[in-house]
Amino acid sequence: MLDGVFITHLKRIYHEQGDIYHAIKRSEDSFSSFGEAYFSTVNFLDVKGWKKHQEMVMNIVVPVGSIKFVLFDDRPESNTKNNYFEIVISASNYVRLTVPPGIWMAFQGITPKQNLLLNIASIEHDPREAISVPLNEICYNWEG
Amino acid sequence: MLDGVFITHLKRIYHEQGDIYHAIKRSEDSFSSFGEAYFSTVNFLDVKGWKKHQEMVMNIVVPVGSIKFVLFDDRPESNTKNNYFEIVISASNYVRLTVPPGIWMAFQGITPKQNLLLNIASIEHDPREAISVPLNEICYNWEG
Numbered sequence: 536m537l538d539g540v541f542i543t544h545l546k547r548i549y550h551e552q553g554d555i556y557h558a559i560k561r562s563e564d565s566f567s568s569f570g571e572a573y574f575s576t577v578n579f580l581d582v583k584g585w586k587k588h589q590e591m592v593m594n595i596v597v598p599v600g601s602i603k604f605v606l607f608d609d610r611p612e613s614n615t616k617n618n619y620f621e622i623v624i625s626a627s628n629y630v631r632l633t634v635p636p637g638i639w640m641a642f643q644g645i646t647p648k649q650n651l652l653l654n655i656a657s658i659e660h661d662p663r664e665a666i667s668v669p670l671n672e673i674c675y676n677w678e679g
Numbered sequence: 680m681l682d683g684v685f686i687t688h689l690k691r692i693y694h695e696q697g698d699i700y701h702a703i704k705r706s707e708d709s710f711s712s713f714g715e716a717y718f719s720t721v722n723f724l725d726v727k728g729w730k731k732h733q734e735m736v737m738n739i740v741v742p743v744g745s746i747k748f749v750l751f752d753d754r755p756e757s758n759t760k761n762n763y764f765e766i767v768i769s770a771s772n773y774v775r776l777t778v779p780p781g782i783w784m785a786f787q788g789i790t791p792k793q794n795l796l797l798n799i800a801s802i803e804h805d806p807r808e809a810i811s812v813p814l815n816e817i818c819y820n821w822e823g
Contacts, residue, residue, distance in 0.1 A: 552788075553719065553788065553794070555719050555720075558716035558717050559716050560804075561713055561803065571703065571704045573700060574700035576697035576699075577697040578697045581697060583696050583697065598718050644697065651742060
């Protein structure tokens with residue numbers, strides 16, 4: 536695990552007409568502030584990334600499909616500098632991934648159907664606070 | 680339309696590896712406060728409801744499948760008292776439905792696959808502030 540990154544197990548509540556899935560409550564420890572909620576989809580085997588936010592805290596859940604997230608820590612002062620963390624999140628491994636600013640992230644669609652994440656972001660989208668680099672700039676074997 | 684209910688058209692942003700879907704930003708008029716985000720699914724032709732919140736403002740989007748929402752206004756002082764409003768929301772009619780406290784709501788799954796809503800709720804779930812009544816207590820033809 537990387538310093539400041541959290542995995543929180545979330546409830547799926549059975550309901551006869553259709554289940555309820557928790558995402559995040561403001562009273563939870565990993566909630567910082569609310570800026571924006573948006574969905575991102577990622578096609579089968581495609582990868583989005585790398586991107587690093589300088590201000591945004593991301594709170595990510597995957598209610599549909601399955602997405603592999605890879606995080607890379609190059610923060611100079613971090614105890615986990617140069618470490619990677621990876622996790623596959625789906626409705627069956629239903630957890631919330633909290634990513635603080637300063638961590639590189641890329642993610643890959645794992646199912647041939649829809650792969651959908653929700654990000655409850657601490658600030659509104661602002662392209663000036665995000666840095667993107669091409670996939671091959673941070674070493675990771677996406678075929679693996 | 681019912682007093683205090685809003686429909687907001689949302690952006691779907693094309694992306695080669697998978698599209699982005701806006702849900703809500705804190706700077707938008709229909710945002711009041713953030714209490715909790717949760718998903719609810721509803722099976723094909725099943726109906727969840729009726730429920731009326733006494734405090735919660737709901738901001739609802741449907742990124743997957745298609746859901747029919749029916750709202751009924753019995754607020755004594757409302758200009759739209761005894762009126763109904765109905766709308767089908769899906770990824771292809773991608774809008775946000777804002778429902779203030781005091782409005783009855785029920786909703787029905789429209790596709791045989793998954794029908795998924797996200798509610799960005801102004802307060803955390805609290806069973807004491809919600810009133811439920813059986814489906815047949817408010818007249819509506821769900822077979823229609």
